[in-house]
Amino acid sequence: MNIRERTEQLEYDILSPYASKSKEAKRVTLEIDCQFRTKYQRDRDRILHAKSFRRLKHKTQVYIASGDHYRTRMTHSLEVSQISRTIARGLQLNEDLVEAIALAHDVGHTPFGHAGEETMQRLVGHFSHNEQSLRVIEYLERDGKGLNLTVQVKDGVVNHTGKITPKTLEGRIVKTADRIAYLCHDYDDGMRAGMLKSGDLPAVVKKTLGIDPSKMITAMVSDMIVSSIDQADIFMSPEFVEVMNTFRAFMFENIYHSNILAKERAQAGFVIEQLYLYFMKHFDRLPKEFLHREENWGKQIVVVDYIAGLTDSYSVQLFNEIFMPPISIRL
Numbered sequence: 001m002n003i004r005e006r007t008e009q010l011e012y013d014i015l016s017p018y019a020s021k022s023k024e025a026k027r028v029t030l031e032i033d034c035q036f037r038t039k040y041q042r043d044r045d046r047i048l049h050a051k052s053f054r055r056l057k058h059k060t061q062v063y064i065a066s067g068d069h070y071r072t073r074m075t076h077s078l079e080v081s082q083i084s085r086t087i088a089r090g091l092q093l094n095e096d097l098v099e100a101i102a103l104a105h106d107v108g109h110t111p112f113g114h115a116g117e118e119t120m121q122r123l124v125g126h127f128s129h130n131e132q133s134l135r136v137i138e139y140l141e142r143d144g145k146g147l148n149l150t151v152q153v154k155d156g157v158v159n160h161t162g163k164i165t166p167k168t169l170e171g172r173i174v175k176t177a178d179r180i181a182y183l184c185h186d187y188d189d190g191m192r193a194g195m196l197k198s199g200d201l202p203a204v205v206k207k208t209l210g211i212d213p214s215k216m217i218t219a220m221v222s223d224m225i226v227s228s229i230d231q232a233d234i235f236m237s238p239e240f241v242e243v244m245n246t247f248r249a250f251m252f253e254n255i256y257h258s259n260i261l262a263k264e265r266a267q268a269g270f271v272i273e274q275l276y277l278y279f280m281k282h283f284d285r286l287p288k289e290f291l292h293r294e295e296n297w298g299k300q301i302v303v304v305d306y307i308a309g310l311t312d313s314y315s316v317q318l319f320n321e322i323f324m325p326p327i328s329i330r331l
Contacts, residue, residue, distance in 0.1 A: 002035045011038075016092040018232055020168045025150040039150050040096035046147045047100060052107040052136045053077075058311035060113040060268075062186050062255060070189050073106050073113075079185060080105065083177040083221060088170060090225035091234075097170040098177075100149070101156035105174060108132025110308045111315040112268035114256065119269040123276050124304055132308050134158040140305060143289065172234040173224075180220045183247050188213040190255050202250055208243045220244065271319045272307060278322055279303045 001009070008023040015021070022038035034042055047053055056074035071079075081102035088098045109129045110116030120127040134157055138146045156171030158164075166172050190196035198211035209216040220240060227235040236244065255261070279286055283299050286306055293302045310318070 004034055004036055004038055007038055007041075011094065014092065015094060016230075018169055019093045020097050020152055020170055022094065022096065025152050027148055027150055029148050031148065038096060040094060040100055040153070043147075043149045043153045044096060044100040044103060046149065047104045047107070047137070050107065050137070050141050050147065052141060052309065053103065055309065055311050056106065056109075058313050059109055059111060060116075060312050061182070062113060062189060062261075070192070071185050073109055076181060076185065077103050077106055080174065080178050080181045083181055083217060084170075084174050086221055087173045087177060087224055087228075087234075090221075091169070091173075091228055093173065094170050097152060097156070097168065098173050100153045101160065101171055101174045102177065104137055104149070104153065104157050105130070105133060105160040105178060108134070108136045108308060110272065111310050111312045112265075112272065115265040115268040116272050116308075119272040120276075120304065120308065123273060124300060127304065127308075128162070130158050130161050132304075135305070136309075140309075144293070169232075169234055176224060176234065176236065177221075179244065179248070180217055183244070183251055184213045184216045184220075186251060186255055187216075187247075190251075195258065195260055196254060200250075200254065202246050204243055205247045205250065208239065209247070268312075271315055274323065275307050275310075275315065275319060276303060279306065 008021070011019065011021050011023070020040075022040045025039040027039070033039070037045065053074070056077060057072055059073040061071040061073055061076050081099050084098040084102045085095045087093075088095045106129065108131070110120055110127075110132075117127065117129050134154055137149055137157065138154065141147050152168050152171070156166045156168060156174055159166040159171060160175050160178055166175060187196065187201075191198065198206075201211060209219045220236070223236050223240040224234065227237050227240075280299065280303055283294070283303070284291065286302070290302050290306050293305070297305070307315075
């Protein structure tokens with residue numbers, strides 16, 4: 001019995017009967033198993049070493065003109081991973097699977113967060129970052145070969161948002177942990193940015209969750225674990241579901257759709273739109289590795305793939321190189 005086989009056996013010995021077992025994980029393209037790592041561990045490692053994951057450190061979470069202490073897409077993904085692992089451990093579910101899903105769930109996000117995503121939706125008619133994340137890991141990584149992740153990880157990634165429920169309990173954990181993470185951490189960043197004060201929170205949120213971001217996370221994670229123990233699904237209590245929905249509505253009104261950030265959202269949308277229109281007109285000016293994809297995917301999809309993969313800073317740099325004259329000022 002090698003190390004991987006020993007780990008696979010441990011999963012059957014100690015995990016919940018509802019847990020996803022790595023030995024049963026499936027890939028579309030069969031591979032020789034690693035001697036040391038399970039399939040879910042290999043998936044996690046492939047994501048961590050992927051270029052699309054590294055780019056997340058320069059992609060906006062909420063605050064486009066942010067400082068060093070604000071969240072990025074990468075720190076958000078790491079925080080979702082930590083929250084998900086805590087819940088999975090409490091429920092004796094597969095921590096490696098939740099970690100892989102959590103780390104990969106946002107790799108398809110556009111520059112400038114949801115402002116970029118909304119612009120792309122308007123330009124092409126349909127764009128969703130969860131679907132783009134699946135496209136990245138399935139088709140775009142490794143120069144078009146994809147990462148060949150397990151179907152369980154891909155299911156959790158594409159269904160981490162939206163109406164479809166992930167098939168695994170681990171995927172369902174990430175779906176809720178993602179919301180817990182962005183609500184609490186965007187609230188924390190909102191206070192740091194001076195856009196919110198703890199006293200602004202709805203009374204029911206303060207009463208149930210408190211006002212400290214760390215304690216708010218603990219309260220929701222604890223409720224999930226207690227509500228879901230020995231269950232064949234992942235739950236929050238009705239009280240906490242209502243509180244989370246109230247918290248989310250508050251954050252949309254005061255942060256995500258706030259007038260204070262309207263100028264930044266408009267600027268971000270303008271950059272994305274102009275780059276899209278430029279490369280649709282001048283397709284041959286895309287990097288060479290994208291040009292050969294037109295035959296398989298069509299011009300529009302290739303342009304969307306390119307722009308969605310850009311970081312915030314490189315999008316602005318590219319915009320300046322294309323549209324801004326090289327003016328030098330002499331004193």
